[in-house]
Amino acid sequence: MNTTQKRRLQADSLQEKGLLRRAFALWAEIEKLGDEEVQAQARHKQSEIAALLKQRRLEQESAKYNCRHNxxxxxxxxxxxxxxxxxxxxxxxxxxxxxxxxxxxxxxxxxx
The missing domain is CATH 1.10.10 (Arc Repressor Mutant, subunit A)
Structure with missing residues (x-):
């Protein structure tokens, strides 16, 4: 198992644990080190994680107490x-x- 595969497994486990920013950073590192196929997968994973982060941010903003509405x-x-x-x-x-x-x-x- 080479370092790229180890990092891919680590990034997947971080994503499963909900540590999205760490997983995103690891996928960015993998993208720099891998070949074209791995780079494409890393970019896909990065966009997926970015969407999850955006969704999480929107949920947090909507859950935040807004005194002007209440x-x-x-x-x-x-x-x-x-x-x-x-x-x-x-x-x-x-x-x-x-x-x-x-x-x-x-x-x-x-x-x-």
Whole structure:
């Protein structure tokens, strides 16, 4: 088994483990060292891994909490927390909202 084959196996195992950037770097190294057939396979694997990395990045961005999209729901939750007697500091720790936003939600409190 030559070094190119060892690196191919290592790159495949890294990809299976989910270590995509390491696998991508190893395929780039294999592409430099191999013959035309190996180079073509390495380029294919690199494009495949790049697509997986892009998909993973998009999933992470969509899963990230976006406070601008959740204003109404957060405002309702903060008003409920204020009604239950929680302090703005406690609410800020729970909701990860700014104290300015929490104090602005106080105007939404209706007198009981």
């Amino acid at each position: 204003i109404a729901a957060d405002r309702q939750a903060i008003v409920e927390y204020l009604r239950n007697g929680m302090t703005p500091r406690e609410i800020a720790a729970l909701t990860q909202r700014s104290s300015a936003f929490i104090y602005s939600c106080r105007k939404w409190l209706s007198p009981r």
